[in-house]
Amino acid sequence: MIARGEYGLLSSSLSSSSRQGGMDLTPLFFALVIATIGVVNISSAAQVTAPTLYLYQATWVAFGAVVALVIGRWDYRNLEQVAYPLYVVVLVLLVLVLWKGRAILGAKRWLAVGPINIQPSEPMKLALILTMARYLAAWEVPGGYTLRDLFRPLNLSRPLGAVAAIVVKWEKIGAATLVIPGVGWQVSGGTIRTLLLVLVLAWLLVAVFKVVRQGFPPRSLVAPIDIIAVPVVLILVQPDLGTASINLVISLSMVLFCGMKPVSVIIAAVFSVVGSVVAWFNVLKPYQKKRVLTFLDPEADALGAGYHANQSMIAIGSGGTDGKGFKAGTQTQLSFLPENHTDFVFSVLGEEWGLFGGAVLLILFFALLWAGISIASRARDRFGTLLSVGVASFIFWHVFINVGMVTGTLPVVGVTLPLMSYGGSSVIAIMGGIGVWLSVSNRRAR
Amino acid sequence: MSARRRVHVVVALGIGGDRQFGRVRFRVLTAVAGVALAFLVVRLYVLQVKRHQELRQKSESNFIQLRRVAHERGMIRDRERRVLAENRPSHDVFVTPAFLPDARAMLARVLGAAGVARAPREVADAIQKRVGEKDVAPVVIATGLSPSAVTATRAALEATQVAGLDLVPGDNGGTDLVAYPHDFATAALVFRRLEHVLDLPEGGLAEVRKEVARARGLNRFVPIMVKQNLPWDAYARASHAASMGELPGADVTGSVVRRYREGALAAHLLGYMNEVGAQELGELEPQGYLRGDYMGRRGLERSYERTLRGKDGQEKVVVDAKGRRLNDDRARSLLGDDARVEATPGQTLVLALDMDLQRAAEESFRGRAGAVVAVDVATGSILALASFPDYDPNVVSGRMTAAEKRALDLDPLQPWINKAIQQHYAPGSTFKLFTALAGLLESRIGPDSVLPCPGFFQLGRTTWRCFNRFGHGGVALQKSIQVSCDAYYYRLGYNLGADLLSQHAHEFGLGEKTGVPLDGEISGLVADENYYVTRFGSYQGGYVVNNAIGQGDVVLTPLQLAMGYAAIVNGGMLYEPRLVLRTEDKEGRVLHEHPPRLRRKITLPAAGMKEVLTGMSEVVKPGGTAAGVMWKDDPPGLGLWLRTAGVAIGGKTGTAQVARLSKSVQHVEAAKTEYLLRDHAWFAGFAPAEAPEIVVVTLTEHGGFGGSTSAPVSAAVMRAYFEKKGFHARPERDRVRVVPQPVAPAGAAAAVPDAPPVVDAED
Known part of the structure; x- marks a missing residue:
């Protein structure tokens, strides 16, 4: 049950009379409990490679808590004004990354800005949450959105995207062959090019006809789905499947929270299945396919692509019910577990603290999410609710994908575990999200 | 923008939260999150409880590595426990290309x-x-x-x-x-320093440097041998330099190598070892062999591989993901108590072989190729077994260069072959004894039966010549052996027929494997009627005539002949050749006795044995075919020692014809014939003549005449045997002055004791 009182578990004295109710510090409390476990866990995980790393993490957590409180005191409605400009700026950075980014291991994800490297796909998550919250808050459709509402088939972004793709990938498309699985059809690159051009021309004709008849409404420019699709595609081509998926599922969660017509959900589901089959044969790069295949059977390639997942499952499984004890995990301490203080930090916990430790952590995450959703439910306005839901979905998907990946349930993609994985920017991002919750709770409805 | 306006209105009215999104929606949201996280908990339960055992084992096999504790191979000692094969530490220098600067x-x-x-x-x-x-x-x-x-x-x-x-x-x-x-x-500096510490000239490691330059990929991590078995001073210099960090990329390591202390001594008997090949590994791995292991390939090293080879022990060590060994308290606590299983060393073989006799055989061998076998007649123990030419098993077991291997492979004298068991030869006159015994047993002759020797034996239109073409006159058994009359045996053999001759020869173990525990023994042949039926379609009485004097279709190995002779002189006990007396553990405690193994008891003829043995004793006496061994001072001192030490020997010479020369050629000096066309020379001897203890058979390939090339070798082995038993040449004054009797010219060839036989001899 959602805590529904006037006050949450903890109420802050920071609240003033002008802000109704005062701050609900429950999420910050749970966040700090989780982060403390995280620091202790990192002290074991990085014992061999970087014995003092946990101190840095502790510092980041402390700093993050301050950030959360500062944001909490701030009026979240300011964020509504920030949302679109921030989104545009990050989008520009994403384009820049493709153009001028630093390639590391074949993927262009980093942008050198003076002395520091930034990875625009990470702030994009926050920018998307803000933008979606603002957009969806202002856009209500009784009975839920339909696919038609979301896609607006005739808006301008579709032909623009198609033209952009054709221009950029002209050569590649020409060389490619589209395979339609099952029926054994093959469509040559030249045919695809022709088809695309015909489609663009057809669209132009229809659009011109429509504009002549109805005028040019500004919302024809951008469909709601484009807010999500453009950054996701930009991240996908870096390539970074993990972050692209995270951005996608966070945004879609927010859309689904607002509600969609059941028929549209079913149609969307059918299309995504068909789409993923076509993507499998045509879009995914071999290493991505390998990851997915490995996820389906990690032990098939235990020394190659399945190494991470396999070692992680061994770590967790060998922990048993009670775990091997703090700093006594052999997988962790003997370096069999890769990335053990970042992406695979949960495996360390599972190995050393067993089912007990893992379950407690997941329960704490649930408590955190519950507290956040509770705040969302009591928000003063639609924007506040959606913002809180966005943060909750941000945390939820990180937890679900990360733990799913280290337990061999989901493919291995680079997704951190909130407040547990080492990393300043990750901690600050989550704590910023918690701060948003605090801010929403600070100004909640009576 | 009506929606947006409405939001503002709603906010203005102070209505929010639940009234905008139904309460159910938040409950659903919470429930979705709860179910998803519960699913993860279930997944954890599956991994940590259901699959715990399996995954815990996997985690252990991750960090516990089984390292081998190498066993020590058993040694090989002679009958007096003197070491023939042992294991010695070897210090080697390797370079690993990837680690060179x-x-x-x-x-x-x-x-x-x-x-x-x-x-x-x-x-x-x-x-x-x-x-x-x-x-x-x-x-x-x-x-x-x-x-x-x-x-x-x-x-x-x-x-x-x-x-x-x-x-x-x-x-x-x-x-x-x-x-x-x-x-x-630089790599160049490391090699310069290596050349210096190893006492090599500048550029002495050019070959190794080339090999280093060729290494690619993972091969760059495979160490390349620079020098094996360093002498102590070089080892000291090299390990010092390495410990000072002056030789980055080079390692001075210790290993154990098989060492044959006496070099080529008894090489064919001991055999040799070499590395297990990649294709054998699959088959051998279950038996505990690993890549890089050596295994016995020939001789005792091969046939007693299971005895000599011990069992490897095992040590569990904790390693990290990079394979680095950890040896701290945590590592020890992870391992528990049974971290190390010690290796079981192999058993030591104590051979019947006597190193002194073996050495005597090898040092006195007078040909280029052949074999010597010495047997203790009472037990069938092999006191010496030599084959020529030989090779040094130390070289063969180690890393032989291609040139060394090619030289051995292409040698026309076939050094790889153990000629005592892996090659058969026509026994020549040494076989006549078995013909005689068959005749006695089948009552075709008595001890005193006199058969005429007109110098030939004629059957229909075919004539077989005795080597003495003037004839020996009437010959009885004893004389037939002493003078090696061919006609006597032609007649007797014809009388017996192929089946009886073959049957009795097989009784003595001829034409069949002796069962010696060495690889590659061949059976030889003593043809019976069936053989000819198979070969020619029918049997003719004349086929056996040549066989009776050890030519034709009779081929034997030197070991067979020695075991057969031993059975004649020991009263009919045919033993299996006994190579190993016992096995011992490392400390010298006896593990298993290997008692003599009797193959069969042969019934010897009741009458006639005395004449047979006396006839053989006469062979080395003046007038016998091997008289020179006693009376010619060749090798110096041997004949004198035998005469004065009181050791009487008996025996039989044999000459196996390799190539049939034209009948018009009557007398050919061995030295003037092309080597490969010369006859094989046999001497099968025993001593003491009155109560034989030892049989020594010598075969000299292309040795010409047995009396002068092979008999002295057998005699030298016997001398070594009796010297060890305390016999010694008597001082000058005690000597009975024996003057060689002028031999009655019984025949042109036999007149001079060591004269080469007439070409037809013993044909």
Whole structure:
């Protein structure tokens, strides 16, 4: 049950009379409990490679808590004004990354800005949450959105995207062959090019006809789905499947929270299945396919692509019910577990603290999410609710994908575990999200 | 923008939260999150409870590595426990290409840190050029480095541990980066130092350097042998240099190698070992063989492989993901108590072989190729077993060069073959004894039966000549042996027929394997009627005539002949050749006795044995075919020793014809015949004549005449045997002066004791 009182578990004295109710510090409390476990866990995980790393993490957590409180005191409605400009700026950075980014291991994800490297796909998550919250808050459709509402088939972004793709990938498309699985059809690159051009021309004709008849409404420019699709595609081509998926599922969660017509959900589901089959044969790069295949059977390639997942499952499984004890995990301490203080930090916990430790952590995450959703439910306005839901979905998907990946349930993609994985920017991002919750709770409805 | 306006209205009215999104929606949201996280908990339960055992084992096999504790192979000793084969530590030097200093890579890193824009290759060449000059001044790589560059360079120097580069104060107050050419670590420097410590000339390791340069990919991590079995001083220098860090990429390691202490002595009997091949490994792995293991390939090393080979032990060690061994308290606590299972050493073989007899056989051998076998007649123990030419098993077991191997492979005298068991020869006259015994047993002759020798034996239109073409006259059994009359045996053999002759020869173990525990023994042949029926379609009485004198279709191995002779002189006990007396453990405690094994008891003829043995004793006496061994001073001293020590020997010579020469040629000096066309020379002897203890059979391939080439070898082995038993040549004054009797010219060939026989002899 959602805590529904006037006050949450903890109420802050920071609240003033002008802000109704005062701050609900429950999420910050749970966040700090989780982060403390995280620091202790990192002290074991990085014992061999970087014995003092946990101190840095502790510092980041402390700093993050301050950030959360500062944001909490701030009026979240300011964020509504920030949302679109921030989104545009990050989008520009994403384009820049493709153009001028630093390639590391074949993927262009980093942008050198003076002395520091930034990875625009990470702030994009926050920018998307803000933008979606603002957009969806202002856009209500009784009975839920339909696919038609979301896609607006005739808006301008579709032909623009198609033209952009054709221009950029002209050569590649020409060389490619589209395979339609099952029926054994093959469509040559030249045919695809022709088809695309015909489609663009057809669209132009229809659009011109429509504009002549109805005028040019500004919302024809951008469909709601484009807010999500453009950054996701930009991240996908870096390539970074993990972050692209995270951005996608966070945004879609927010859309689904607002509600969609059941028929549209079913149609969307059918299309995504068909789409993923076509993507499998045509879009995914071999290493991505390998990851997915490995996820389906990690032990098939235990020394190659399945190494991470396999070692992680061994770590967790060998922990048993009670775990091997703090700093006594052999997988962790003997370096069999890769990335053990970042992406695979949960495996360390599972190995050393067993089912007990893992379950407690997941329960704490649930408590955190519950507290956040509770705040969302009591928000003063639609924007506040959606913002809180966005943060909750941000945390939820990180937890679900990360733990799913280290337990061999989901493919291995680079997704951190909130407040547990080492990393300043990750901690600050989550704590910023918690701060948003605090801010929403600070100004909640009576 | 009506929606947006409505939101503002709603906010203005103070209505929010639940009233905008139904309460159910938040409950659903919470429930979805709860179910998803519960699903993860279930997944954890599956991994940590259901699959715990399996995954815990996997985690253990991750970090616990089983390392082998190598066993020690059993030694091989002679009957007096003197060491023939042992295991000795060997100190070897290896280089691993991947770990040799890579000058360019190190320079690239240091130059990068110093911010010097010079190509590493060019700098390396500049340094290299100065090597070899005397009093080399440091090569200045860069001058006037900035303080930050100095800090970065120092860090890089420390991180790379590169020798021969240094930062020194420069002329104008700045800091210079300099290189000392003679210390700058390059692969070339390492090899120069190796050549120095190993006492090799400059460029002596060129071959190894080429091999290093050829290594690619993972092969760069495979150590390449530089030198095996270092002498102690080189080992001391090399390990010192290595411990001082002067030889990066080179390792001085110890291993155990099989060592045959006496070199080529008894090489064919001992055999040799070499590395297990990649294709055998699949089959041998279940038996505990690993890549790089050696196994016995020939001789005792092969046939007693299971006895000599011990069992490897096992040690559990904790390793990390990079395979590095950890040996701290945590590692020990992870291992528990049974971390080490000791190896079981192999058993030591104590042979019947007597090193002194073996050495006597090998040192006195007078041909280029052949075999010597000495048997203790009472037990069938092999006291000596030699084959010529031989090879050094130390060389063969180690890393033989291609040239060494080719030389052995292509040698026409076939050094690989153990001629005592792996090659058969026509026994010549040595076989006549078995014909005689068959005749006695089948009552075709009595001890005193006299058969005529007109100098030939005629059957229909075919004539077989006795080597004495004037004929021996009437010959009885004893004389037939003493003078080796062919006609006597032609007649007797014809009388017996192929089946009876073959049957009795097989009784003595001829024409069949002796069962000696060595690889590759062949059976030889004593043809029976069936053989001819198979070969020619029918049997003719004349086929057996040649066989009766040990020519034709009779071929034997020297070992068969020795075992057969032993059975004649010991009263009919045919033993299996006994090579191993017992096996012992490392401390010399007896593990298993290997008692003599009797193959069968042969019934010897009741009458006639005395004549047979006396006839053989007469062979070395004046008038016998091997009289020269006693009376000719060749080798010096042997005949005198035998005459004066009181050791009477008996025996039989044999000459096996290799090529049939034209009948018109009557007398051919062995030395004048092409080597490969000369006859094989046999001598099968025993001693003491009155109560035989030892049989020594000598075969000299292409030795010409047995009495002069083979008999002295057998006699020398016997001398060694009796010397050990305390026999010695009597002082001059005690000697009975024996003057050789002028021999009655019974025949032209036999007149001179060691005269080469007439070509037809014993044909």
